[in-house]
Amino acid sequence: MPNLLEIRRRLRSVKNTQQITKAMKMVSAARLRRAQERVVTARPFANKMTQVLGELATRTDEDFHHPLLDLRGDQRYLLVLITADKGLCGAFNTNLTKAAQAFMRENSDKKIEIMAIGRKGRDFFRNRRAVIAGEFIGLTAKARLEFSDALEVAQSIIKMYTEDEEIDKVFIVYNEFKSVLSQRVVLEQLLPVSRAKQEESEAKSQQPVTLIDYIYEQSPEEIFSTLLPRLIETQIFRALLESVASEHGARMTAMDSASKNASELIDSLTLNMNRVRQAAITNEIIEVVSGAAAL
Numbered sequence: 001m002p003n004l005l006e007i008r009r010r011l012r013s014v015k016n017t018q019q020i021t022k023a024m025k026m027v028s029a030a031r032l033r034r035a036q037e038r039v040v041t042a043r044p045f046a047n048k049m050t051q052v053l054g055e056l057a058t059r060t061d062e063d064f065h066h067p068l069l070d071l072r073g074d075q076r077y078l079l080v081l082i083t084a085d086k087g088l089c090g091a092f093n094t095n096l097t098k099a100a101q102a103f104m105r106e107n108s109d110k111k112i113e114i115m116a117i118g119r120k121g122r123d124f125f126r127n128r129r130a131v132i133a134g135e136f137i138g139l140t141a142k143a144r145l146e147f148s149d150a151l152e153v154a155q156s157i158i159k160m161y162t163e164d165e166e167i168d169k170v171f172i173v174y175n176e177f178k179s180v181l182s183q184r185v186v187l188e189q190l191l192p193v194s195r196a197k198q199e200e201s202e203a204k205s206q207q208p209v210t211l212i213d214y215i216y217e218q219s220p221e222e223i224f225s226t227l228l229p230r231l232i233e234t235q236i237f238r239a240l241l242e243s244v245a246s247e248h249g250a251r252m253t254a255m256d257s258a259s260k261n262a263s264e265l266i267d268s269l270t271l272n273m274n275r276v277r278q279a280a281i282t283n284e285i286i287e288v289v290s291g292a293a294a295l
Contacts, residue, residue, distance in 0.1 A: 004280065007273045011266065018262035024088065025255035031143075032180065032248035038145075039177055039238075039245045046238040053231050056223070057193060066221070067162040068193050068228040077112045078133060078160065078167045079103065080153075080190065080236075082174040082243045083121035085141040089247055090254035092175060092183065093120040099185045100125070100173050113167075117153065117240070133160065140244050150237035157236070158229055161191050174239040175246035181253055183246040190235060193228060 057069060081100050083093045100121070104112050113133035116122035122135045134156055139149050161167050170191035175183040 004273065004276050007269055007276060011269045011273065014262055014265050014269065018259055018266070021255045021258040021262060025252055025259060028248045028252040028255065032245065032252055034144075035241065035245035035248055036177065039241045042238050042241050046234050049227075049231055049234055053227055054194065066224045066228065068158070068191060068232070069224065071192055072168040074168055075110055076166060076168045077107060077110050078115060078157070078170045079112055080115045080157065080170065080172040081117065081121040081125075082140070082172070082239055083116070083118035083124075084243075084247045085119040085138060087120065088254060089251035090257075092247055092250035093118075093124075095183075095185050096173055096175060097121060097124045099187055103171070103173070103187060104130075115153075115157065118243075139240060140247060145240055145244055147233070147237055150240055151233050153240075154229070154233040154236045157190070158232060167191075172235070172239055174243045175250075176242050177245040177249060180249040183250060186239075186242075190232065193231065 079100060081096060083096050087093065097120075100114070113131045114121075114125050115134040115136075116125065116132060117136045118140055119137050122132060122137065126132060136153055139145065139153075142149070157170060161170060169189060171187060172190045173185065173187050176186045178184055
């Protein structure tokens with residue numbers, strides 16, 4: 001039977017841990033509300049911008065060329081992986097690293113480099129000796145994520161894709177926020193920007209989509225040179241916001257489960273402690289009675 005002092009020491013340790021998990025849950029709940037509001041605000045703009053530029057790209061002349069539109073080879077990939085900088089958020093980081101590993105296995109014949117946004121993803125693939133093309137640490141851990149943070153990441157990706165010309169395609173992996181209890185891992189192509197958005201939408205809906213006629217005040221070169229980089233910046237910013245909201249939701253759920261498990265463990269330890277103490281008291285009474293009977 002365990003010692004009473006050991007049970008009390010463990011009980012005190014579990015209670016201290018429960019206080020920490022409850023505090024982390026409250027912090028994540030407060031941050032989640034603000035992060036969720038920003039995600040809901042950013043989604044319509046990002047979706048509409050992707051739709052409009054997709055339609056414009058679909059109807060541009062095939063002779064028109066732009067670095068962010070032109071197709072290249074299919075041998076060198078850059079995978080942008082957005083994870084958290086901290087743990088204690090359930091399977092949030094594990095699901096992302098599993099999705100990235102599955103993508104790398106499916107494209108094992110390709111040369112794949114990773115741009116890690118978040119310490120957990122960087123450490124995971126660095127320990128497995130993957131090629132880390134770049135890293136951005138501390139973005140998702142900020143109290144308030146700004147567009148300038150996404151701008152820095154997007155400019156780095158665009159530079160690698162256009163100036164260095166070492167990358168054929170760019171993919172991004174992140175968690176899309178659905179609810180506090182649900183996050184969906186998203187893997188999508190970031191570059192080159194697809195010219196086939198219209199055909200894809202028609203194929204999904206199985207109905208012809210009405211084309212909107214646009215009047216160009218500037219040349220296509222000027223329009224795409226300005227808006228395509230902004231599209232990448234907006235998509236990166238939205239992915240970061242989705243990831244931050246998903247992280248807080250996952251951490252809130254994980255800390256809530258941890259607090260409940262701690263409560264169950266405290267009840268179990270308290271019951272065990274009472275049994276040990278009662279057994280000790282019973283033994284002392286027996287010894288006293290036995291001594292009195294012997295006299």
